[in-house]
Amino acid sequence: MIWAILFVPALCGCLCPVIRPSWPRRALLLAAAALQAALVGSCWVRRPADTAAGWLGLDAAGLLFLSLTTALFLVTAVYAVGYFRQEAGAKRRDWEEGFLFTNRPEAMFTACLLWFLAAMSLVSVSRHLGLLWAAVEATTLASAPLIYFHRHHRSLEAAWKYLLICSVGIALAMLGNFFLAVAGSAASEDGLRLTLDSLLESAAGLDPTWFKAAFILCLVGYGTKMGLAPMHTWLPDAHSEAPSIVSALLSGALLNCAFLALLRLHAVSCAAALGDFSGSLLMLLGLLSMVLAALFLIHQSDFKRMLAYSSVENMGILALGVGSGGVAVFGSLFHAVNHSLVKAMLFLAAGNILAACHTKSSAEVRGLLRSHPVTAALWLAGLLAVIGMPPFGAFFSELVVLRGIVGAGRYALAAVYLAALGVTFVAMARIVLPMVFGKGQAGDEGGRVPIRTAVPEPLWAILPPLALCLAAVAVGLHLPAWLNAVLQSAAAQAGGQP
């Protein structure tokens, strides 16, 4: 079963470059996504056993993130099919600077998408830290070509920064793995296998100095991939230049994979009675991310970069919750679910706005509610969700994290947390609300003439974000018991007691 989850997207990805006509390839993309979703769905019914000598296995946290990834991929695959039809064509004109550019061949793009899915699935199912590391590196290499879809200098610059920064971070994480192995060699005579089970078992015997150094290196390495400040600098560029599907997957799925890696390490740290050390480091980086993101959101002029900084902020919340321990861990994991759903929806809606208004500047988009009502509604709903309004789930998850922090007696931390959330609320609302409600501009050059009547929006562009929105609302209104159970057991594994 686990092998099937890994091989289906990988094999389909290998098939894509050889399929010449476009519609079978797009059909293959959809079929692979649907098959993957079905496989993961069956894992919910019956959890598969560990295979490959304990290297691969699906525990609660892995199942949670795997299902999130697969669900997001399915939705974006539907969006992607329509997107490809729109983007097909020889040369296109860039909206910001006016030059002509081409797109990367669609076949390679689809192949990289599927390999990206395979790599992210591997991250979720690996229980050996070395394999986990290799899978995270594979996601970097698979997603760098995805960012460079529109072939012009800005996206190339974004792809280069992404590639270099994340590769350096992952190399540091590999050094951290070596340090961990050294720490483990003090525990048992013939060396420790780096599987999670053996690490958790013999955690008490790990050498503390080496383990602390290992944790710091891995935190820097995986934190780079996750988007924690101050290593987040690749995030805004990559998200603003990549196509919306890719941004949705990067924010919604990839950041979670890096978070999963950090969760695993934190679990080992808690088992080794060093939970306070790792927790305080996570809280520090989490708080720094929230504050920096809030500051950069003020006066942000590009709405896709705004979404990227919002991702940095939410990753900060995740790290803060896990670091604080207790019930906040549950809050963090629940927030990961909410954030993925909502952020993917926001990016897909942003893609619609970009296609309709031909600009990435938030100052030039006005009156969306009149011209594109469904997209505008989704955009507004997404804003409310991501800043934490009820009835969306983010409200409850952020509340639980707050409860956990206050319950642990960290009042100053809670104050900064609330302040950062408040600043984010105001900053994002100031950007989004005029876009939705404002009056249209007088006729400028390009396509920014005010449109009085509603433009019909294509179904493929509306249904995926709508589905995600409904899911986010549903999860917020009533957390299903099966989801609750998985969240609880994942939180317990990551060192939090409810």
Add this chain to the structure above:
Amino acid sequence: MATLLDMLVVLLVLANFRLLGSSRLLACIRTVAAQAVLLGATAVCANWAHLEGELVLIVCSSVAIKAVLLPWLLRRAAREAAVTREVEPLIGFSLSLLAGAGLLAVCLLIAAPLRVPGAPSSGLMIPASLFTILTGLFLIVARKKAVTQVLGYLCMENGIHAFGMAFAVREPLLVGMAVLLDVLAAVLVMGIAIYHISREFDHIDTDRLTALKE
């Protein structure tokens, strides 16, 4: 054998200084290739007593990839971009050499309390490998040309590999394979990216990639 190991480690450190102080790209590429060869020789020396066939295989393939294939790729990328010298780095060459001396002192200080339990080999290996990692990071930060940044990444990976070998008495294979695959895949993708950058921009000065800003 211990003396030979000492000499190899000292040569590794000297190679780092050459990387820091040299402005000619081809010389830097050759130095990184020489580092890979030195690492292979160190691996063989350190495990001389119990040499296995698999270890020799991994060493040979890592030397083949890191000292032959990847430098060839980078030389091609540099030739395509018509770049031979790093003319104006962010941190000048004399200052880089001094900074390298400082980094070496820092590594010697850090490595003193980090005793690897049960490690054979020279006590110089850990500071030397940490120094190589820091040199790689320094090169990525302090240089402008994309090819030099990729060389810095390769140097960092060499350092991590050296560290892995310093302690991995039992699993030199795993270490070697991990580093090898990582380096191969990453540098291939980076090389392709550099090719695209040179075609798109007419230069490979990453310092001038400033279109995307705050």
Add this chain to the structure above:
Amino acid sequence: MTFLSVLHLLLALAGAPLLAGIIHRVKARTAGRRGPPLLQLYFDLGKLLKKGAVYSRTTTWVFKAGPIVGLAAAVLSLSLVPLGPVPAVAAFPGDLILMVYLLGLMRFVTVLAALDTGSAFEGLGASREVQFSALAEPALLLGLGALAATARDMSLSGIFSGLSLPAAPPSAAPVLLLVSAATFIVLLAENARIPIDDPNTHLELTMVHEAMVLDHGGVDLAAIEYGSSLKLWIFAALLSGVALPVATGSSAADLLLHLAGVLAVAVAIGLVESGMARLRLLRVPQLLLAASVLSLLALALALR
């Protein structure tokens, strides 16, 4: 102070000009020419001793004293230098610092004499010489310090006999390697050899050492040339001791072996001069900085 030490001193005093002849011969032979006779510098010194000197009216007693004081410093410094395991005529703890600063004194009085003439070219050569020496001095001192730390002895003679096999500690090999590389670079810098300075150049603007001695003539020039050849012998003896750390049983064999080493160093200099061009003046500090780094590394290795 043994008989062999005195013999070494006498051989050095007599044979130092031979080294310059060897270097020129090697350069000529690699270029396909026959080259000047090996004893050419002796003939030049003899010719100069018979000539008179012209003293400019702007110079003072400093100009006349420079060459003689420099020669005296060089001879004193020579008496402190051992040849491999053969000890020097005078040895006491800390004599390595005295040796380096006697050579520094020689450079200092030469520079003073150059500045005393008030001429532009001498000033130019003097400033360049001082800048390069300032960068080469840490390389030399750190290298000697590394050797002292390895041999646990603060006297040059003690260091070199302590470092010769079989008495040398086994961890000394990398230190010796690094220090010999650094010493070779310092040798090239201090003795105005390519790649730092071209001794055959006729253009004053490209000179470093030659520019400083442009105005000397007669006996003064002979003293300066002879002092330079003594300085070359000193560095060659140091390098031979570091690069060939062997002590055979008998002292006479050691002396012969290391004399051969000194001649080999001269040949090596000749080969380096034939094979390389002179570095741009901006690059010379980088080369000397590299030499300092090598010495620093050797010191770090010796101290761990």
